[in-house]
Amino acid sequence: xxxxxxxxxxxxxxxxxxxxxxxxxxxxxxxxxxxxxxxxxxxxxxxxxxxxxxxxxxxxxxxxxxxxxxxxxxxxxxxxxxxxxxxxxxxxxxxxxxxxxxxxxxxxxxxxxxxxxxxxxxxxxxxxxxxxxxxxxxxxxxxxxxxxxxxxxxxxxxxxxxxxxxxxxxxxxxxxxxxxxxxxxxxxxxxxxxxxxxxxxxxxxxxxxxxxxxxxxxxxxxxxxxxxxxxxxxxxxxxxxxxxxxxxxxxxxxxxxxxxxxxxxxxxxxxxxxxxxxxxxxxxxxxxxxxxxxxxxxxxxxxxxxxxxxxxxxxxxxxxxxxxxxxxxxxxxxxxxxxxxxxxxxxxxxxxxxxxxxxxxxxxxxxxxxxxxxxxxxxxxxxxxxxxxxxxxxxxxxxxxxxxxxxxxxxxxxxxxxxxxxxxxxxxxxxxxxxxxxxxxxxxxxxxxxxxxxxxxxxxxxxxxxxxxxxxxxxxxxxxxxxxxxxxxxxxxxxxxxxxxxxxxxxxxxxxxxxxxxxxxxxxxxxxxxxxxxxxxxxxxxxxxxxxxxxxxxxxxxxxxxxxxxxxxxxxxxxxxxxxxxxxxxxxxxxxxxxxxxxxxxxxxxxxxxxxxxxxxxxxxxxxxxxxxxxxxxxxxxxxxxxxxxxxxxxxxxxxxxxxxxxxxxxxxxxxxxxxxxxxxxxxxxxxxxx
Ligand code: ADP
Ligand code: MG
Numbered sequence: 139x140x141x142x143x144x145x146x147x148x149x150x151x152x153x154x155x156x157x158x159x160x161x162x163x164x165x166x167x168x169x170x171x172x173x174x175x176x177x178x179x180x181x182x183x184x185x186x187x188x189x190x191x192x193x194x195x196x197x198x199x200x201x202x203x204x205x206x207x208x209x210x211x212x213x214x215x216x217x218x219x220x221x222x223x224x225x226x227x228x229x230x231x232x233x234x235x236x237x238x239x240x241x242x243x244x245x246x247x248x249x250x251x252x253x254x255x256x257x258x259x260x261x262x263x264x265x266x267x268x269x270x271x272x273x274x275x276x277x278x279x280x281x282x283x284x285x286x287x288x289x290x291x292x293x294x295x296x297x298x299x300x301x302x303x304x305x306x307x308x309x310x311x312x313x314x315x316x317x318x319x320x321x322x323x324x325x326x327x328x329x330x331x332x333x334x335x336x337x338x339x340x341x342x343x344x345x346x347x348x349x350x351x352x353x354x355x356x357x358x359x360x361x362x363x364x365x366x367x368x369x370x371x372x373x374x375x376x377x378x379x380x381x382x383x384x385x386x387x388x389x390x391x392x393x394x395x396x397x398x399x400x401x402x403x404x405x406x407x408x409x410x411x412x413x414x415x416x417x418x419x420x421x422x423x424x425x426x427x428x429x430x431x432x433x434x435x436x437x438x439x440x441x442x443x444x445x446x447x448x449x450x451x452x453x454x455x456x457x458x459x460x461x462x463x464x465x466x467x468x469x470x471x472x473x474x475x476x477x478x479x480x481x482x483x484x485x486x487x488x489x490x491x492x493x494x495x496x497x498x499x500x501x502x503x504x505x506x507x508x509x510x511x512x513x514x515x516x517x518x519x520x521x522x523x524x525x526x527x528x529x530x531x532x533x534x535x536x537x538x539x540x541x542x543x544x545x546x547x548x549x550x551x552x553x554x555x556x557x558x559x560x561x562x563x564x565x566x567x568x569x570x571x572x573x574x575x576x577x578x579x580x581x582x583x584x585x586x587x588x589x590x591x592x593x594x595x596x597x598x599x600x601x602x603x604x605x606x607x608x609x610x611x612x613x614x615x616x617x618x619x620x621x622x623x624x625x626x627x628x629x630x631x632x633x634x635x636x637x638x639x640x641x642x643x644x645x646x647x648x649x650x651x652x653x654x655x656x657x658x659x660x661x662x663x664x665x666x667x668x669x670x671x672x673x674x675x676x677x678x679x680x681x682x683x684x685x686x687x688x689x690x691x692x693x694x695x696x697x698x699x700x701x702x703x704x705x706x707x708x709x710x711x712x713x714x715x716x717x718x719x720x721x722x723x724x725x726x727x728x729x730x731x732x733x734x735x736x737x738x739x740x741x742x743x744x745x746x747x748x749x750x751x752x753x754x755x756x757x758x759x760x761x762x763x764x765x766x767x768x769x770x771x772x773x774x775x776x777x778x779x780x781x782x783x784x785x786x787x788x789x790x791x792x793x794x795x796x797x798x799x800x801x802x803x804x805x806x807x808x809x810x811x812x813x814x815x816x817x818x819x820x821x822x823x824x825x826x827x828x829x
Pocket of ligand 1: 404405406407410433434435436437438439440441565589590692694696723
């Protein structure tokens with residue numbers, strides 16, 4: 139008989155290809171699929187009279203067709219008017235076929251489900267789902283709310299729903315293992331896991347609109363709590379373990395480091411010096427360093443990392459740097475090669491997109507110890523990569539990697555007696571209370587000043603109907619030898635849609651800014667092409683670079699001093715700040731133009747104003763948090779905070795004190811449950827960090 143802890147492949151309809159996709163999302167056992175929660179619920183349990191339907195909600199209505207025609211003014215559309223006893227409702231379809239027009243025959247009856255809008259006099263639904271019915275057909279509504287699941291690339295929603303239904307059936311005969319002891323559940327006053335899962339997948343039908351979120355809140359919190367607890371316990375354990383572990387004490391290299399600092403074309407800031415000192419003291423010890431280096435975009439974290447690298451290499455050990463994108467890995471490759479050009483250090487790059495023969499050659503150098511500095515993406519820590527003598531790991535822009543990836547990496551090392559030192563770099567300022575939970579295993583260093591001579595970036599907020607004048611401005615600036623970025627973000631779209639949008643914008647701008655040189659970079663290009671374009675831009679052989687958000691992290695071209703960001707109103711402040719950080723990296727006065735689509739809501743307006751007022755990443759993050767009420771839809775996705783499967787650090791911040799307290803109890807009194815709970819949540823999610 140199937141149990142919740144059977145392999146996911148045992149479910150009906152799950153072959154090897156689907157198994158692989160699910161595994162990739164952390165779904166290995168049948169139970170795991172129950173942790174993919176509905177994004178929202180649709181209510182098809184009530185058939186509304188049009189007049190009584192709650193406006194701006196998705197509702198079920200039905201009526202008789204009294205008119206249908208094609209409208210040619212404005213955007214061409216199919217217009218259908220229906221009527222029930224209470225009122226009339228206009229249906230509009232912008233995508234439709236001729237046969238649809240014929241289907242909507244006068245006097246037929248139709249049942250529709252969709253978002254109902256009203257301007258006070260008329261009711262309207264755009265693109266509802268619909269079904270024709272016979273007038274005397276007995277009307278059966280659903281008897282429960284319909285959960286809507288998030289889409290997973292490559293898995294049809296119907297298929298996913300079917301798998302979850304199968305799992306829920308199994309759950310009826312055996313509940314999932316409850317790892318929170320009864321005593322704990324009582325103390326935190328939360329439902330059992332089984333209760334939580336059932337209610338989240340099949341909430342009670344009798345709920346009305348607007349009550350759903352509140353009704354399921356406690357169940358969602360139950361899961362968030364367990365996830366945060368599991369993560370916190372893992373981190374605490376790592377911290378405890380680290381104290382008993384041995385690392386290479388990196389003693390030599392003082393002179394080399396001084397010489398290196400002398401050789402730089404700039405003087406380190408006091409904050410950089412302080413951070414270096416803290417790191418150098420740590421790696422001198424024979425316990426592994428576990429340190430996070432925080433610093434705003436452009437504060438100069440890379441050179442601090444370089445100093446730590448140099449120390450490691452002088453001590454004849456290996457150091458690995460992991461970057462979230464291939465683009466950034468390539469850029470580090472260039473910076474380090476330049477900085478260390480006099481030092482005869484063998485630097486190699488290992489990324490996912492390399493040719494087999496190249497890869498094998500590099501793997502060999504890593505294994506034999508011929509390569510001392512290894513720069514790469516997450517490919518660095520996949521099976522088959524064996525370091526000869528790795529003493530330091532540096533993770534750049536760590537927020538791009540999921541919590542699990544980071545922790546899995548540490549755990550991988552923790553099996554041997556000796557562990558490498560770790561330095562984790564992030565540009566995301568994290569309020570202390572959140573940091574204590576999310577980075578419970580790390581010490582921290584902060585670079586809180588920018589290099590001298592940096593001028594603040596002047597930011598303008600402009601509606602996109604002024605685009606032509608913005609283009610003139612770009613043209614003008616580039617003619618005078620400046621370089622510019624043009625970012626087409628279109629968040630939440632697939633990589634290929636983003637690529638198409640950027641390509642279209644590129645073609646358009648190319649015509650507009652002739653004879654200037656223009657380049658294009660997006661996630662769908664081959665690595666070699668991306669690198670080539672980036673190099674041309676760096677060498678000032680391209681004046682304007684049209685890009686998707688692939689350039690969001692780390693890209694460093696100091697001569698670029700103008701940035702245009704489209705659809706800025708749809709992006710998080712932290713993300714905009716990161717993007718904007720691509721300019722203002724040299725001594726030139728830089729400008730950032732945020733284009734938005736009208737009309738701009740008050741909240742959106744306030745948010746964009748913050749960017750105009752300050753260049754301070756920490757202040758921006760703080761404001762970003764304040765402006766996100768609990769009901770805000772954006773979530774942590776764009777804040778740069780660590781991503782969890784269900785929990786959301788901002789939304790669930792109030793749970794953190796409880797999490798910390800219960801973690802103490804569990805680790806002391808319930809070792810088995812503690813172990814089980816961390817196992818349940820430690821499936822790594824490989825989807826992070828790919829851009
Ligand atoms: P981030 O902290 O965003 O990773 P980088 O390390 O990429 O920033 O540094 C941004 C730019 O500032 C680079 O061009 C780097 O060489 C330069 N830089 C770093 N430190 C200093 C300094 N003390 N003075 C002047 N320029 C510096
Ligand atoms: Mg950086």
